[in-house]
Amino acid sequence: MKQNYDFKIEKIKNLSPEEIILRKKNLALFYQTGFPNKKDEDWKFSDLNSILGKNFNNISNNDFFPKERGFKKINEFEHNFISLLNGKLISTNFSYEEKNKISLDNFDYKNEPFLENKNSLYFLNNALATGGFLLEISKNYKLKKPLVIYNNFSNSLKETIVNYKNSIILNENSELNLINYINNSSKENFMVNILENIKIKKDSSLNNILINNSKCNCYFYKYLKSDLEKNSNFENYLLSSGLKFNKLDIEINLNEENSKSSVFSALNLMNSEHQEIKTRINHNTPHCHSYQKVKNVLNHESKGIYQGKIFVKNIAQKTDAYQLSKALILNDAAEFDAKPELEIYADDVKCSHGSTSGSIDLNSIHYLKSRGIPEKEAYQMLINGFLCEVLEKLSDGKIKNFLKEKLERQINGY
Amino acid sequence: MLNIKNLEATIDNKHILKGLNLDIKPGEVHAIMGPNGSGKSTLANVLSGKNGYEIKGDIKYNGESLSELSTEERAQKGIFLAFQYPLEIPGVNTNTFLRTSLNSIKKARGQKELDTLTFLKLVKEKASELGINEKFLSRQLNVGFSGGEKKKNEILQMKILQPKLSILDETDSGLDIDALRIVADGVNSYKNKENAFLIITHYQRLLDYIKPDFVHVLSNGKIMKTGDAELGIQLEKTGYSNIV
Ligand SMILES: Nc1ncnc2c1ncn2[C@@H]1O[C@H](COP(=O)(O)OP(=O)(O)O)[C@@H](O)[C@H]1O
Numbered sequence: 021m022k023q024n025y026d027f028k029i030e031k032i033k034n035l036s037p038e039e040i041i042l043r044k045k046n047l048a049l050f051y052q053t054g055f056p057n058k059k060d061e062d063w064k065f066s067d068l069n070s071i072l073g074k075n076f077n078n079i080s081n082n083d084f085f086p087k088e089r090g091f092k093k094i095n096e097f098e099h100n101f102i103s104l105l106n107g108k109l110i111s112t113n114f115s116y117e118e119k120n121k122i123s124l125d126n127f128d129y130k131n132e133p134f135l136e137n138k139n140s141l142y143f144l145n146n147a148l149a150t151g152g153f154l155l156e157i158s159k160n161y162k163l164k165k166p167l168v169i170y171n172n173f174s175n176s177l178k179e180t181i182v183n184y185k186n187s188i189i190l191n192e193n194s195e196l197n198l199i200n201y202i203n204n205s206s207k208e209n210f211m212v213n214i215l216e217n218i219k220i221k222k223d224s225s226l227n228n229i230l231i232n233n234s235k236c237n238c239y240f241y242k243y244l245k246s247d248l249e250k251n252s253n254f255e256n257y258l259l260s261s262g263l264k265f266n267k268l269d270i271e272i273n274l275n276e277e278n279s280k281s282s283v284f285s286a287l288n289l290m291n292s293e294h295q296e297i298k299t300r301i302n303h304n305t306p307h308c309h310s311y312q313k314v315k316n317v318l319n320h321e322s323k324g325i326y327q328g329k330i331f332v333k334n335i336a337q338k339t340d341a342y343q344l345s346k347a348l349i350l351n352d353a354a355e356f357d358a359k360p361e362l363e364i365y366a367d368d369v370k371c372s373h374g375s376t377s378g379s380i381d382l383n384s385i386h387y388l389k390s391r392g393i394p395e396k397e398a399y400q401m402l403i404n405g406f407l408c409e410v411l412e413k414l415s416d417g418k419i420k421n422f423l424k425e426k427l428e429r430q431i432n433g434y
Numbered sequence: 435m436l437n438i439k440n441l442e443a444t445i446d447n448k449h450i451l452k453g454l455n456l457d458i459k460p461g462e463v464h465a466i467m468g469p470n471g472s473g474k475s476t477l478a479n480v481l482s483g484k485n486g487y488e489i490k491g492d493i494k495y496n497g498e499s500l501s502e503l504s505t506e507e508r509a510q511k512g513i514f515l516a517f518q519y520p521l522e523i524p525g526v527n528t529n530t531f532l533r534t535s536l537n538s539i540k541k542a543r544g545q546k547e548l549d550t551l552t553f554l555k556l557v558k559e560k561a562s563e564l565g566i567n568e569k570f571l572s573r574q575l576n577v578g579f580s581g582g583e584k585k586k587n588e589i590l591q592m593k594i595l596q597p598k599l600s601i602l603d604e605t606d607s608g609l610d611i612d613a614l615r616i617v618a619d620g621v622n623s624y625k626n627k628e629n630a631f632l633i634i635t636h637y638q639r640l641l642d643y644i645k646p647d648f649v650h651v652l653s654n655g656k657i658m659k660t661g662d663a664e665l666g667i668q669l670e671k672t673g674y675s676n677i678v
């Protein structure tokens with residue numbers, strides 16, 4: 021196998037001898053297999069090793085980054101923010117909130133236990149991660165304004181990988197609208213590998229939005245694990261168009277009764293962009309709901325993948341699980357793969373899945389054109405209508421409008 | 435305004451129009467009647483510039499050859515087709531569609547585009563003339579509209595876009611008598627010396643409300659007979675078989 025990477029623990033500052041040993045162990049585990057490739061069932065449709073081989077000469081890690089100037093903030097709605105630069109916490113602002121209700125800190129690599137995952141990117145993250153944060157919302161506190169996490173990446177990341185870990189805890193009866201905002205327009209190729217652990221306690225609600233702000237030469241991977249308690253709610257909106265590569269690996273554990281989760285996604289992929297959404301929804305207990313709707317528009321020679329798994333444990337009666345993927349394929353060279361998987365061990369459940377893909381309806385295009393709308397705009401209108409539909413359930417009007425506008429920009433190619 | 439000479443149209447190896455001639459002048463109302471499958475919608479589609487037809491013959495619109503123009507250019511130059519089966523466009527708001535449409539046409543003509551407020555005022559006024567509830571305008575275009583609502587929406591588009599040549603393809607089918615009257619009033623109030631209508635219909639019914647200057651009978655891809663409004667009334671009594 022081609023060794024197009026070169027990772028060194030020595031580049032990371034302030035590590036204890038124990039940490040160094042542990043990180044070296046993880047790095048050795050990574051080196052056993054290298055980046056995931058298509059022989060791995062979970063990476064069947066996304067051969068990361070070959071994608072990186074084609075687009076990177078060499079990938080290395082680096083813990084020294086120059087200080088960067090400010091970044092552009094969202095001004096469409098009032099919000100709190102956490103700003104990260106290459107994964108490191110650089111500034112925060114919670115001026116809309118009661119101070120003692122929110123705790124935010126750097127991720128604690130010495131004491132924080134971390135989730136388990138077997139893929140090699142997980143080992144690589146354990147070996148190289150620095151930065152990231154730990155966010156905790158107090159019991160009975162509902163944030164007054166949304167929280168934007170600016171994931172800024174500097175322009176000097178050429179051929180490097182950024183690894184970090186985040187942990188988010190919503191204590192009982194709390195509420196958070198979270199917007200993960202990927203902010204980089206660099207032409208230089210770089211990679212991001214994030215592990216995130218989310219705990220949503222009883223009666224709490226988390227709205228989790230991921231949006232990419234501009235086209236960028238970024239190869240992105242995020243593994244998100246979440247655990248839901250009784251009556252909690254976890255909604256995800258994934259709008260990451262514009263990344264060169266993206267794989268979102270999402271595990272949702274519905275551990276207590278009446279918890280609800282949803283995954284909505286709207287992606288417009290161009291050129292050779294490659295994005296995979298992989299979910300695993302574990303219905304571990306009765307009376308839980310899960311809903312997934314994934315929409316892709318594929319232009320040029322782009323590739324979209326949806327691997328959605330619903331697992332229903334034998335005791336999880338009255339489970340209500342739904343998943344649907346729809347793709348519009350606009351070019352013969354583009355591809356969409358859907359692999360729904362249902363693994364059901366309970367008998368009194370409502371589970372359904374569906375997947376359709378097709379081309380755009382030319383009669384609809386003709387209808388719009390017959391009203392004087394130029395062809396290109398007619399296509400954009402239909403694509404926009406197709407994708408925007410996944411935002412319908414969002415309750416915050418300002419965020420919804422913001423996302424609609426961003427989506428429109430993504431569709432028009434930024 | 436419109437001069438069609440020896441028009442032939444074939445699609446998927448089916449020869450549908452087989453030498454059709456038709457001349458329409460500004461201010462005229464022409465009706466085309468004919469049995470099912472005679473090629474009425476094909477004529478409408480060809481005039482709107484729909485792809486897929488193999489075309490022979492010549493169509494001139496205000497002296498310009500239509501074959502040179504794309505569908506959107508035809509619309510921008512004032513050709514409007516009210517579809518027999520208006521399409522449902524999920525995710526596209528009716529108001530947004532109407533505004534994009536009107537402004538695309540204005541832009542192509544080098545006219546000033548309408549701002550949101552002026553547009554909303556216009557659309558409200560036209561909608562109320564047709565008895566269309568404002569709520570429809572914020573719904574997705576034609577999605578879940580009844581047959582009659584879709585047809586009214588076509589006429590609303592006509593009144594907003596103000597075309598020179600309006601082609602109505604069986605706008606009357608599926609309408610109850612009240613809706614029919616509203617649609618007819620909509621057409622009559624828009625009729626003037628400068629614009630023309632080509633009304634495609636299967637029944638005489640609509641022509642009781644919109645008086646045509648000419649009635650043509652289309653059969654087997656050709657116009658078999660042309661007369662005045664009387665011809666329509668006669669057809670209603672005797673059926674097509676005696677004429678074609
Ligand atoms: N795309 C097509 N391929 C094959 N046959 C077609 C196609 N479109 C229309 N036809 C046929 O051409 C004839 C005329 O159709 P149409 O113009 O829709 O008739 P009308 O509107 O007068 O009822 C019909 O027999 C119809 O089945």
Ligand SMILES: [Mg+2]
Nearest residue numbers: 474475518604
């Ligand atoms: Mg017809």
